[in-house]
Amino acid sequence: MPIARPAPQAPRVIAHVDLDCFYVQVEQRRRPELRGLPTAVVQYNAWKGGGLIAVGYEARKFGVKRSMRGDEAKMVCPDIQLVQVPVARGKADLNLYRDAGSEVVSILAAKGRCERASIDEVYLDLTAAAEQMLTATPPDTLQEIDEETLKSHVLGLQNGESVKQWLCRTDADHLDRLLACGAVIVAELRAEVLKKTSFTCSAGIAHNKMLAKLASGIHKPAQQTVVPSSSVPDLLGSLPINKMKQLGGKLGSSLQKELGVATVGDLLHFTEEKLQELYGWNTGAWLWNIARGINGDEVEGRLLPKSHGCGKTFPGQQALKSLSVVKHWLNGLCEELSERLQADLDKNKRLAHTLIIHADGSKAQGALTKRKFPSKSCPLRYGTAKIQEDAWKLFESGLREFLDLQSSEWAVTSLSVSASKIFPVPTGTNSIVKYFGEKQQSYSQTSEVCDVYGEDTTSISSSEISGDHLSEASDLQPVNHFGEENNGCHSPGMTHQTNKCSTVNREKGVCSILEHFHPIRFLKHFPPTVDGGTSGSKDEETESFKNEDAGTSPSHEIQVDQQREIWRFNVEDVDLSIVKELPPEIQQEVQTWIKSSKRTNPAKRPGSSISHYFAPVKKS
Ligand code: DCP
Numbered sequence: 001m002p003i004a005r006p007a008p009q010a011p012r013v014i015a016h017v018d019l020d021c022f023y024v025q026v027e028q029r030r031r032p033e034l035r036g037l038p039t040a041v042v043q044y045n046a047w048k049g050g051g052l053i054a055v056g057y058e059a060r061k062f063g064v065k066r067s068m069r070g071d072e073a074k075m076v077c078p079d080i081q082l083v084q085v086p087v088a089r090g091k092a093d094l095n096l097y098r099d100a101g102s103e104v105v106s107i108l109a110a111k112g113r114c115e116r117a118s119i120d121e122v123y124l125d126l127t128a129a130a131e132q133m134l135t136a137t138p139p140d141t142l143q144e145i146d147e148e149t150l151k152s153h154v155l156g157l158q159n160g161e162s163v164k165q166w167l168c169r170t171d172a173d174h175l176d177r178l179l180a181c182g183a184v185i186v187a188e189l190r191a192e193v194l195k196k197t198s199f200t201c202s203a204g205i206a207h208n209k210m211l212a213k214l215a216s217g218i219h220k221p222a223q224q225t226v227v228p229s230s231s232v233p234d235l236l237g238s239l240p241i242n243k244m245k246q247l248g249g250k251l252g253s254s255l256q257k258e259l260g261v262a263t264v265g266d267l268l269h270f271t272e273e274k275l276q277e278l279y280g281w282n283t284g285a286w287l288w289n290i291a292r293g294i295n296g297d298e299v300e301g302r303l304l305p306k307s308h309g310c311g312k313t314f315p316g317q318q319a320l321k322s323l324s325v326v327k328h329w330l331n332g333l334c335e336e337l338s339e340r341l342q343a344d345l346d347k348n349k350r351l352a353h354t355l356i357i358h359a360d361g362s363k364a365q366g367a368l369t370k371r372k373f374p375s376k377s378c379p380l381r382y383g384t385a386k387i388q389e390d391a392w393k394l395f396e397s398g399l400r401e402f403l404d405l406q407s408s409e410w411a412v413t414s415l416s417v418s419a420s421k422i423f424p425v426p427t428g429t430n431s432i433v434k435y436f437g438e439k440q441q442s443y444s445q446t447s448e449v450c451d452v453y454g455e456d457t458t459s460i461s462s463s464e465i466s467g468d469h470l471s472e473a474s475d476l477q478p479v480n481h482f483g484e485e486n487n488g489c490h491s492p493g494m495t496h497q498t499n500k501c502s503t504v505n506r507e508k509g510v511c512s513i514l515e516h517f518h519p520i521r522f523l524k525h526f527p528p529t530v531d532g533g534t535s536g537s538k539d540e541e542t543e544s545f546k547n548e549d550a551g552t553s554p555s556h557e558i559q560v561d562q563q564r565e566i567w568r569f570n571v572e573d574v575d576l577s578i579v580k581e582l583p584p585e586i587q588q589e590v591q592t593w594i595k596s597s598k599r600t601n602p603a604k605r606p607g608s609s610i611s612h613y614f615a616p617v618k619k620s
Pocket of ligand 1: 018019020021022023024053054055119120220221
């Protein structure tokens with residue numbers, strides 16, 4: 001759902017950079033003999049020459065389109081070079097393209113806050129760089145303006161004014177002068193990308209994300225378009241409503257059918273109150289804003305994806321009809337996901353917290369329920385075998401619900417696994433309580449949306465699962481569980497415990513770390529194991545909990561028995577350097593536990609530290 005955000009107080013300069021026919025460029029760099037030739041990248045699936053997923057601009061001149069299959073493309077362009085997308089584990093392997101996208105991101109990020117919006121798209125907030133340029137070296141003071149900047153398209157140029165004249169106007173308002181600086185900066189960045197990667201890209205430069213994104217697609221390939229404020233009414237007045245992001249679906253159709261709105265500019269005929277009356281307060285306000293080109297969305301400083309996912313479709317005859325075949329494919333997807341999670345951990349020191357599986361399926365005709373295959377999620381355990389095990393349990397659980405206890409024939413037509421809630425590994429200033437807070441938060445969050453026993457996830461759609469989930473919006477941000485004002489007693493995300501903390505501990509006069517270990521019902525289903533794991537059914541979990549503890553002396557554990565529920569924690573898992581960061585009263589409390597525990601049993605269990613929790617399971 002779109003969110004209505006007011007226009008920012010100060011003007012911004014935002015660029016949207018989009019790589020041209022991206023997969024084709026990556027393949028042409030890999031195989032230079034393809035440069036200049038009509039080229040397309042085809043999906044893995046040889047049927048009718050494979051489906052085209054990227055079409056080079058030389059091939060587009062012949063009328064080749066992404067909707068075609070290879071055979072069809074050959075009919076309109078006999079010389080077309082069809083390159084198959086790399087394949088691993090029987091499905092497309094996009095790592096080559098992801099890595100190529102990362103190369104570009106690292107160049108663009110040099111000039112301002114950078115948000116990687118998809119595998120080949122980036123938003124940049126260039127406000128500071130543009131302000132600085134305007135103060136130090138505005139375009140009119142430059143001895144020469146480079147060719148690439150002069151090739152910019154400036155929307156709404158009047159009376160035969162040239163781009164150079166527009167860029168160098170000294171009587172222009174501050175907004176336009178900032179945009180002129182933005183145009184120079186983006187042209188430099190695009191030249192840098194070309195030099196370092198050999199990729200061309202196109203860009204839009206405007207005062208907000210929405211307008212920058214609209215502009216980047218107007219002139220392609222290898223061009224840039226500037227949107228001065230004065231050109232916005234004309235731009236939106238001619239923009240079909242379904243071309244606007246978030247208006248391609250039901251909302252856009254409703255506007256067309258119910259209100260007769262054909263272009264975004266047509267929305268100007270409605271008051272904000274009317275739009276809110278029809279579509280609700282938020283959506284109504286958002287529609288009113290976009291009609292005027294107002295968009296307050298921030299460029300998020302994010303160079304890495306918010307989630308990782310991989311999936312595969314099995315259309316028609318390829319549909320999966322037995323558990324063993326599903327397991328085969330699911331295992332392959334989990335293996336890929338696990339590799340990517342591990343690479344993210346190694347390279348970026350980030351950990352994912354939630355595993356999600358999504359499937360689409362069909363049932364035999366005459367099945368009693370029309371229920372869709374539900375998405376399922378659970379806390380994520382690192383290690384391929386564990387991800388496979390958990391994903392399989394999630395699938396089985398989803399299948400049970402899908403069939404609604406009826407035994408009917410079924411077929412799976414798409415399958416995907418993804419990992420979300422990816423946060424940096426807590427280090428240095430992160431306290432142990434933050435660490436536990438996040439774990440609890442993660443568990444409780446997941447228990448709210450779904451678990452292996454019941455609810456469906458609503459956070460992720462199949463379309464989002466096809467690759468890097470750069471646009472997923474539901475991720476929690478890491479939370480400072482030890483804010484200055486709360487003295488370690490209050491923890492966002494643990495609000496159910498806050499009252500208890502303030503009442504119980506006010507009586508004691510000290511806030512106890514025990515509060516943060518307070519068990520929640522969900523832990524019964526997913527007890528933390530030595531490696532932070534979860535297990536399947538309730539009975540198995542209890543057993544698993546015991547098994548995991550089998551080699552451990554009970555005296556090495558803190559047992560917190562509250563309300564007859566037990567939360568155990570290995571004392572040796574406490575990283576002493578982290579304990580030192582806790583508030584003094586809690587430090588004292590933990591130190592007392594540690595001392596008493598060591599007195600009871602001085603035996604040392606090897607390799608046990610909090611970092612051990614994160615240690616990935618070695619692949620067998
Ligand atoms: N892609 C895909 N399947 C799709 C659409 C796109 O696999 N249905 C991949 C191939 C594209 C890449 O994503 O190269 C980026 O998609 P874009 O929509 O940005 O299209 P291109 O970059 O190919 O072309 P353009 O120059 O029009 O942006």
